[in-house]
Amino acid sequence: MGRSPCCEKAHTNKGAWTKEEDQRLIDYIRVHGEGCWRSLPKAAGLLRCGKSCRLRWINYLRPDLKRGNFTEEEDELIIKLHSLLGNKWSLIAGRLPGRTDNEIKNYWNTHIKRKLIGRGIDPQTHRPINEIAAATATASHLDFRKSSPPSIPVAEISLINQRNKEYACNDFSTATLNPKTESVEDVNCTSSGTTTEEGSPRLQQRQKPIQQQELFESELNLELSVGLGPFQAESTRVSSANTAESKLQKVPYQLFGTVQSAMVAQAVCLCCHLGYERKELCRNCQKSNGFFRYYKTSDS
DNA sequence: AACACTATCAACCGCTCATCA
DNA sequence: GTGATGAGCGGTTGATAGTGT
Known part of the structure; x- marks a missing residue:
């Protein structure tokens, strides 16, 4: 049309x-x-x-944007969320108050990808690179490198693998995947935009993160005791019953080991949850930012 | 100082989804 | 049910700042 x-x-x-x-x-x-x-x-x-x-x-x-560097906590949260949601930057951004999808996307591509590779984690699958390398042993090195930009020299993989062993015991993503139920293809889903798989890449993006999350829900005590951010909560796009977003809303989340039931209706922004701004409510939890927002239900 | 290369990120593009007539 | 439209999303591009030679 x-x-x-x-x-x-x-x-x-x-x-x-x-x-x-x-x-x-x-x-x-x-x-x-x-x-x-x-x-x-x-x-x-x-x-x-x-x-x-x-x-x-x-x-x-937007007046409530948080400019400046990402904190280590934000890094780890982004990694967790990405492992669940894939490249759903807007959903990820909805859980990082003050951050935009574009900002997170850029930060992912420029920093976190490299960080994960340094840890021996494939940034797309969130699985150890050595597992993937083994699974793709029959594939050419060129193909492998093409699928995991920025590429790393094959010679470095053994070093990365070694690092990964040290890291794996602490890493949520590697520790919680079930090798019995997940093939590389199962997880290699999330959404690389450069995928050349058949079918609609976008459709796959929508479906696979949910499948992946179901695995996580059963096996991972995932922790995101964050509700919708102030902007995300207004989105009419989260209403669909089967979206990854809505599924996330149904799960009681814990954040970094602290048990909290996340009632979406009583959502509290991440920074307050993390105690970043303990002296006072953070900007995201304050409504008096000098702007009012456009609500279709009331204004149109 | 000049140039080449790399990293960063704001902005754009093309697409899909939701809604409405 | 269908098409038009507005809104939003994710991938990509390009300008520019930073760094190395």
């Missing part, structure tokens, strides 16, 4: 946003709230397409 372009491309700016454009967007949303992205640019006097405005707001201008 064809569809009209989201904007008049000939009359829109592209590339980096100027301070003036940022200010226009902020001012508009401050007054009118989020939403109606298609009509927003015109209404706000911006020569941008609605998608661009939305991205700029969500990824950069």
